[in-house]
Amino acid sequence: MLNRNLLAVIGTAFALLMGQAAPAAAQQEMPRSPDTPGNLTDPNTAPTRRGEAASRMPRRSQRQAAPAAPTPEQIMAEAQAQVTAAGLGCQVTGASQPGVTAEQVKIYEAACATGPGYILIASTPPQSFDCLELAGTAYTARLRDPAADVGQQCALPANQNGLAVIGGWAREAGAACTIDEAVAIGKSDQNNIVYEVGCAGVDGYWLEKVATGWKLQDCLQVASVGGTCRFTTTQEQADGFEPKLAGTEASACDVSQVRLMGQNANGRFYEAKCAAEGEGFIARVNTEGATQQVYPCATAQRIGGGCTLTPAPAVAPEPAPAE
Numbered sequence: 001m002l003n004r005n006l007l008a009v010i011g012t013a014f015a016l017l018m019g020q021a022a023p024a025a026a027q028q029e030m031p032r033s034p035d036t037p038g039n040l041t042d043p044n045t046a047p048t049r050r051g052e053a054a055s056r057m058p059r060r061s062q063r064q065a066a067p068a069a070p071t072p073e074q075i076m077a078e079a080q081a082q083v084t085a086a087g088l089g090c091q092v093t094g095a096s097q098p099g100v101t102a103e104q105v106k107i108y109e110a111a112c113a114t115g116p117g118y119i120l121i122a123s124t125p126p127q128s129f130d131c132l133e134l135a136g137t138a139y140t141a142r143l144r145d146p147a148a149d150v151g152q153q154c155a156l157p158a159n160q161n162g163l164a165v166i167g168g169w170a171r172e173a174g175a176a177c178t179i180d181e182a183v184a185i186g187k188s189d190q191n192n193i194v195y196e197v198g199c200a201g202v203d204g205y206w207l208e209k210v211a212t213g214w215k216l217q218d219c220l221q222v223a224s225v226g227g228t229c230r231f232t233t234t235q236e237q238a239d240g241f242e243p244k245l246a247g248t249e250a251s252a253c254d255v256s257q258v259r260l261m262g263q264n265a266n267g268r269f270y271e272a273k274c275a276a277e278g279e280g281f282i283a284r285v286n287t288e289g290a291t292q293q294v295y296p297c298a299t300a301q302r303i304g305g306g307c308t309l310t311p312a313p314a315v316a317p318e319p320a321p322a323e
Helices: 007-016 050-055 070-086 131-144 162-173 219-224 236-244
Strands: 092-100 106-112 118-121 126-132 178-185 193-199 205-211 213-218 254-263 268-273 280-285 292-296
Touching: 070 106, 092 280, 106 126, 118 131, 131 162, 131 193, 162 178, 162 193, 162 205, 162 213, 162 236, 178 236, 193 219, 193 236, 205 219, 213 219, 219 236, 236 254, 236 268, 236 280
Parallel strands: none
Antiparallel strands: 092 106, 106 118, 118 126, 178 193, 193 205, 205 213, 254 268, 268 280, 280 292
């Protein structure tokens, strides 16, 4: 089950907020000594006594030039060093140094050639925070409070790539839809990051990276175990399921709602509610996604508990026995 609180990541975001980037302060200019002459070449200021001359000699300047700002190349090299020290498989293609923590430890943001970028704190050992996790934390926090302070976020243009990165992972896992939304939404009980993927016009997915690869669950499956997909509508699920009824006795059904009832070795069982009043079907779909059999709700009360989206017609009362 998904842990929607993202407590670890939210804690990270607030920790970064408390140590939010602050520019290095330039050294203050030392005030001019009141007995230092403004123009040593002015004859009117020439001293008349040796002691007075010594007291009026200009003091050695205590001002020091501020250290030169690091170049973009230097920042990128330093960010790459932090990425490498953190053990991340990232080839840095762009970097910034947004500031320092409250403890004056440098903060870097790194964009990577592939995958997500990172916020890095140059502590010992280095700390790293996935840009997609931070963005997901911000998304969840703003759902609760649009004015929520979401802490340090990735700002490089190359790191505004969540849809492309997560969408690529979803396609790798088997999603064949046009992906139009994607975000990290929490962590599983196994402490793996879970992403939600929205699809244009059809059912979306939850995506999780597990030890054996990617775990992809469609939102109908997610709903069947009590989860919620925010990027998928009831109509998208209905529209995505309706083609599975083509060529069956339910082909005329204008699907308005669908639910996953369960599954066994023969495949999955779905209930499809039709727009026509009181009409619905249960469909058995094999593991390849082909519909094998359909059952009208009126006669399918014994399959998986029967239809719940489509009320079964009232059973006529049995005639009273003759006296």
